[in-house]
Amino acid sequence: MCQGELSRGATKFSELGAGAVLSPNSQRAMQLIDPRIFEGFQRRAAFGVDPPDENGIFPWMTMTKGQSLDIGEPVMQWNHEIRGSTIHRAHFLDELAELIEPNHAHFGKSVTKISENGDDNPIILNFKDGTTAEADLVIELVPDHGTTLGWSIWEMPPAPTYYKGRVAIMGDAAHASTSYQDAGAGQTIEDSLVMERLLGKYFDPEREKVHALDTVETTHLIFQAFGTVRRHRSQKFQTTSSETGRILTGAEPGVSMKAADMSKRMDGRQDWMWNYDQEMQVKDAMLIFEEVEWSRARNAANSSA
Ligand SMILES: Cc1cc2nc3c(=O)[nH]c(=O)nc-3n(C[C@H](O)[C@H](O)[C@H](O)COP(=O)(O)OP(=O)(O)OC[C@H]3O[C@@H](n4cnc5c(N)ncnc54)[C@H](O)[C@@H]3O)c2cc1C
Structure with a gap:
């Protein structure tokens, strides 16, 4: 989620000076990946100062019409039981960098090429500095274009798949979106969360001892399960984010620039994204993996009987 040079010279991420709103679903995902990430976020985020209402609900985002004829009329009011917050990206990255175990990350590297030459060979990564590395699997977080060029905001068309062979894409590389709902980092x-849980569970050496799939098959199945559960949600977000941009700029067919009209279309627009059962998403991915794994084991047993 960082932009600009990665360096760990001794050990440092660098980042553009922008802030990010990390929505309630992003915060829950952080907690589920590792509570220390959420603790770091809480240490560095700036929190809204408005008190909650009588039901304990905090205001998050308020938008009013800035143009005549109905200037000052409400367009949008998003609220949540979690207090609204924003964080400077560099501060968040500092907290993440603290959690990386030594020798588990190499900074200041720029990938120029990824080559996969058959399942029996490792994937080769070429770097700009002339060095290479070998990998069993690769997860790309680098959009083919960066999402911001000058003041243009770009989005990707819906990708038909999030992996090919043993190379997967996620984050903006998979579903770069417009920034009208402040949630691209949340989707990342x-x-x-889903990728971490799948990799952790199915590459656990204890489990590998009793299951028949090899590294390549496990990788394919993890990526397949990941893509199946993540594509729908992240691409729905791309679609609604674009639509939000069109509504707020008067470009959405059938929605006038009257505050009341825009407000009707903005109402509840974030609910599906903010209030989501993330553990269920992980369970769904694991179910997909294990159903295929089980059917392969059954087929293998049948054919050897
Ligand atoms: C104006 C704007 C405002 C936004 N506001 C919000 C917000 O408030 N809340 C929110 O949730 N989201 C927001 N987003 C979206 C959010 O910034 C992205 O969705 C998020 O940064 C994606 O994270 P990522 O890790 O996938 O990609 P990135 O953050 O783009 O990270 C990719 C990294 O890969 C590095 N890299 C590039 N090429 C190579 C290479 N060849 N080799 C090695 N490394 C390379 C890059 O330097 C970069 O560090 C906003 C986006 C924009 C444009």
């Missing part, structure tokens, strides 16, 4: 954190 949700991706990380």
